[in-house]
Amino acid sequence: MTDAPAVPAPPEKPASAIHAIWRQFRTHKGAVFGLVVLTFLVLAVVVGPWLWTPEKLSVAKALAVKNQSPSLRFPLGTDQLGRDMLSRMMQAGKVSLAVGFVAMIIAITLGTLVGVLAGYYKRLDGPLMRLTDMFLALPLVPLLLVMVMLFRDQIARAIGPELGAFTLIVLAIGITSWMQAARIVRGEVLALKEREYVLAARSIGVAPRRIILRHILPNVVSPVMVAATLGVAEAIITESALSFLGLGFPPDFPTWGRLLFDGMQYIQLYPERVIWPGLAISLTVLSVNYIGDGLRDALDPRIRGR
């Protein structure tokens, strides 16, 4: 039975895209949790050092308090030289987070660029994929040694040793991690290229660049998000492996990965020395992943508003 034609509800004010995305994002509990945790970590390492300055102890006094467990004076305990773990963690966090994000951005940008070009333009597909193969086959360590050897002194002279080391590491990780993203993006683009709406756009003569920007890129967001979140984790972990090989920052410049490695020899005696940086890395990656998950859902117009 048909009802009387229902009075249409007064139309809602059309929400802007950002609001819609944010509303969808908010429903993903994990993503909100991730955002909260990440914000907390970022604030902790950026603002923390101003709020908590450890007492400056002379060597002898510092050694007297070495290897202590957490206490009021040293909330996260001290290491084998009597240094306060909390301030080291904060200092290290700044560097690790910066390296993770910047390296990931470089890798994702390169990877998406290569992937889209290879997937869309058949002529470029062959050479670009062979280039990808070559980069995949290159052993990371000699590549890094060569980059460091060739460029470190020049960069250090230009922008100082710490910033120079940072740039080099971030570039090195970025240049060696884009390949997986490229491959995945290329796969998606190859499939998307045959979709009806792309064929339709091509047939009405839309320029390839517009097709890529309007149709292809928004749809590869999903796998790129996954790759990006994995990329941050990989970047932080790769950086720690590099610190271990001495290719990282100068030795008095801690990073979470470095602290983790330094703590490995004490894992049985003082496991917390491994747990703090390990937990920090894990939480960072966890929250970034959850955020990625939430973003993926929020940006997908098919899920939004359902």
Place this chain on the structure above:
Amino acid sequence: MKLKTALLGAACAFVMAPAAFAERGADGELKLTFPQAVSIMNPYLSSGTKDVIASSMVVEPLAAIDDQGTLVTRLATEIPTLENGGVSADLTSITWKLQPGLMWSDGTPMTADDAVFTAAYCMDPAGGCAQATKYEGVASVEAVDPTTIKITFTGPKPNPYTAFVGSLSPILQKAQFAACTGAAAPTCTDANNMPVGTGPFKVTGFAVNDTVTLEANPNYRDPAKPAFATAVIKGGGDAEGSARAVMETGEFDYAWNTQIPPDSQTAMSAAGKGQFVVAFGTLVERIEMNMTDPSPDLPEGERSTAKHPHPILSDIKVRTALSKAIDRAILVEVGYGAGGKPTCNVIPGPDAWASDNTGCIAQDMPGAMALLDEAGWKDSDSDGIRDKDGKKLSILYQTTVNPIRQDFQALIKDWWTELGVEVELKAIDPGVFFGGDAGSPDTFQKFYADVEMYANNSDNPDPETYLSQYQCKNAPSPENQWQGENMNRFCDPAYDAKVAELGKTTDLATREKLAKELNDMVTKDSMTVIPLVHRGTLSAHSNTLGGVIINAWDSELWNSADWFRVK
């Protein structure tokens, strides 16, 4: 100190335990673990200490050096000396007599011809023999008769115990290696990895950089030894893992080179399954001062060369101040525990050769500050860093990537910062630092830094070769492709003259005196080398393994024939 005494006491107790009733092969399998795996069983082509140590279970020299630094016989009947006529009066030749009835592990007799062959093998210019220094100055080796070997030198040699002495120079079987001389040496893989020897064990299986399996040598000269029927050397992992496998899980009997933090040493010893043993040789961790200017503003071929003396470190007051600011006892406590002792000497042992030099061990910060003030380095702009004539007192301090070295860097940087010195730290991959690659700016020979820290040692209780490294002509420079050994570019004609004198001196007491003087010249007189820690070799063995006497002068496994299972 108490811990060390206890360790030594325990070691002695086990050594004295009666092994008289042991018979060959009665004690089952001996399991050893090395953090770095064995690559090759031929010490003449070895790529590191691990290969020499492993091969010492299989191939033997004429005489070995015991843990006190004295010679003991292996294949020879007695040690030739001037008194018993073994060494000729003009010191140009030495004659060794082999024990009668010696056999290789494959049953063939061992004769003097094998020794003659071994010398030719290592002295072959195309062979790339890693132990060529052992045969330096040898004019000829002849087999006077099947059991007599006569070595003739090119000139009088005060210390003739080089060739065929110690695990670095064992005797190879001529029949096995005959086709492997010169350029063909590396191609004989089977011979290199499973050499036929006279030692207590023979190789039954070899997986490169992984595991070596051995069994008791059926033709070993002592029928009651070795006590173990089989042995296995497993390589890989790290020092912690190896120590753990012996001290906590008991899976292995002996772990070589277990350099772990002192706290871990104490904790693992408390588990009660094993013990750490340490022997002190001549290994000294030191800071070398660069007497030349490494500034990057200088043109490429002139950086770190004698053309430009160091603007800051050329002043002995500065060098002395830097040394005084360091508390060596704390360094030992933090880094090595029982495995190290503070030292001021480049030659810390054996005792007869060590100079009485302990003035630098106590930290003296006020004295250091006073010295810098005297030298004109004062903090004129109150930024915490001393300066003079507009130049800041700034030091670039480099070393290799190594947790203990990084800890040392952190501590020393703190002390020097307290002193008013600005310190920049650098840590370099050991493969690059020690690699000697002339194209890399980070090698320790290039020394593009103000101070560098690493460890060095003498391979012989007699330190003549070691001390002659500091002569003027040995400074690395573009002319010799940066391949010298005098890293500090220390140049003192009086030193060179004394080294030449040492080369001619034959009387032992005078040699010892000259060595002490040379040691003092580079350390307390000129402060060019700042010794920090006298490091020992630290290894671990299970409490069920007896007979272990750790030895810093020869291979650690030098007496593996005497090991047994404690019942």
Place this chain on the structure above:
Amino acid sequence: MLTFTLRRLLIAIPTLLFISLVIFLLVDLAPGSPLSDIPLTVPPDVRRKMIEALGADQPVFVRYVLWLRQFFYVEPAYLFDSWFGTSWAEGEQRLLSWQSRSPVFTIIGQRLPQTLTVIGTAYLVGVLIALPIGIYSAYRQYSAFDQFGTLFAMIGFSVPTFFSGTLLIIVFAVWLGWFPTKYNTQLEVVDWSTFVEQLRQMALPVMTLGLANAAAISRYMRSSMLDNMSMDYVRTARAKGMSERTVVLKHVLRNSMIPVVTVIALGIPSIFGGAIITENLFGVNGIGAALIGAINASDLPMVQTLAFIFAVLIVVFNLIADVLYGFLDPRIRYD
């Protein structure tokens, strides 16, 4: 498809040669020397002789051509000889490692079984765990299983393998004593007890690596499944009355496998590369450990050969992945 495959294979040859040259130059340019582990007591002139004996002082291109000859002619000839008893490789200089003076291919042959057994099993276990978790997580998105699956994946790749591996060793090998701490590469499986022993010593590395592998793959699987679950054809299939099982496992899964196949195929060469950290930690002296050891010792012939073999594997598996694309997705046209 066939022409595509053939064309790719033909292009692969000059590509690989170019890659081998780049790797050779890169490794050669990197600072370091094969003599860096030699004690400092060995004087410079002896070191110079050792370098000459290794052939390491020759110019780069001479060494490259020599390597090419040894890799493509001498070693295959040697293999042929050992199989058929001929003597083509008589008197030829084999490809030797600088560090151990053993032939490179002997070392690879000694190490391959460990790597395949341990790392290969870990990869297989990882994939087998990941796929069902990914599929079911996507099917029941936001359910408790999904949250747990996501958490599991997150933990799997947030925690670095050296951390998780060491934790596992401490808990299971040191405290509980269930598993050995060092892998015995000489263990031969001849009966039930040695088989159990082999499983015991494989357990920890497989757990460590399997977790890390499963994490990444399950994420890709889930993400891909989610994309496809909301497609129109799924709604059509359900409307047609097909069982959920057919819809999900036959239709959606086939389409979702495309990016996952990429990831899995790309990951297989890494089995041979070995999980370097895990191999080091557990003493599973496999190919990965050989590569990192060779890099540290600047053992150029070894590094060059291993890196080139990986390049070949990567190129081959990329081709396999692309061909599989064609099978799985008829919308993709290559020709």
